[in-house]
Amino acid sequence: xxxxxxNPRHLxxxxxxxxxxxxxxxxxxxxxxxxxxxxxxxxKFMVYLQKENIIDxxxxxxxxxxxxxxxxxxxxxxxxxxxxxxxxxxxCASSPSNPPSLYExxxxxxxxxxVT
Amino acid sequence: xxxxxxxxxxxxxxxAASLELGCNYSYGGTVNLFWYVQYPGQHLQLLLKYFSGDPxxxxxxxxxxxxxxxxxxxxxxxxxxxxxxxxxxxCAVKASYxxxxxxxxxxxxxxxxx
Numbered sequence: 101x102x103x104x105x106x107n108p109r110h111l112x113x114x115x116x117x118x119x120x121x122x123x124x125x126x127x128x129x130x131x132x133x134x135x136x137x138x139x140x141x142x143x144k145f146m147v148y149l150q151k152e153n154i155i156d157x158x159x160x161x162x163x164x165x166x167x168x169x170x171x172x173x174x175x176x177x178x179x180x181x182x183x184x185x186x187x188x189x190x191x192c193a194s195s196p197s198n199p200p201s202l203y204e205x206x207x208x209x210x211x212x213x214x215v216t
Numbered sequence: 217x218x219x220x221x222x223x224x225x226x227x228x229x230x231x232a233a234s235l236e237l238g239c240n241y242s243y244g245g246t247v248n249l250f251w252y253v254q255y256p257g258q259h260l261q262l263l264l265k266y267f268s269g270d271p272x273x274x275x276x277x278x279x280x281x282x283x284x285x286x287x288x289x290x291x292x293x294x295x296x297x298x299x300x301x302x303x304x305x306x307c308a309v310k311a312s313y314x315x316x317x318x319x320x321x322x323x324x325x326x327x328x329x330x
Binding site: 103104131133135140141142143144145148155156158159191193195202204205206207208209210 | 220222250252258259260261262265267306308315316317318319320321322323
């Protein structure tokens with residue numbers, strides 16, 4: 101049973117470029133969460149999605165960041181016009197439904213974004 | 217919103233020593249509590265979780281944690297550590313009902329010296 105997959109594992113972008121981070125949840129999971137970890141900090145919640153729905157985006161920066169989880173394919177976290185402060189590890193997690201609150205979240209290996 | 221405090225960010229121990237990592241949270245409602253571990257170069261893995269029932273929870277690899285509701289704490293313990301326990305440990309909390317977002321502490325970097 102494959103775990104949560106994230107790619108790329110490492111991503112380098114110059115300031116002003118776009119970053120696209122992909123997350124495939126565990127098989128049978130329909131809930132996806134994105135977290136960001138800055139150096140020397142714990143993980144901070146960004147957004148919670150179900151297929152084709154954003155459930156909670158209270159942790160997303162208001163500008164340049166967006167997320168989607170289409171009916172087919174992985175969840176995408178998109179960062180436009182990256183700045184140095186976006187350099188961080190971005191983790192995706194998934195959980196089953198029925199209901200999701202009864203389950204723990206399973207984490208992927210993360211994508212380390214470096215903005216030069 | 218929930219918040220989590222973990223103290224003593226860097227912990228260095230010798231093998232066979234006992235380990236206790238503190239975790240305190242702030243939230244007025246019913247919570248679910250978790251300890252995750254991140255071994256070097258690996259992703260976060262669940263060590264143990266508390267949803268309800270017996271407040272003393274046993275997890276994998278000999279770890280246990282005790283939920284003390286009156287102290288808003290969920291401390292992690294292991295009686296005798298091994299070199300392979302070198303890792304970063306994160307405490308996390310979420311509200312039992314409503315949003316599913318986890319609030320994490322800053323983590324404890326634990327180094328076990330052989």
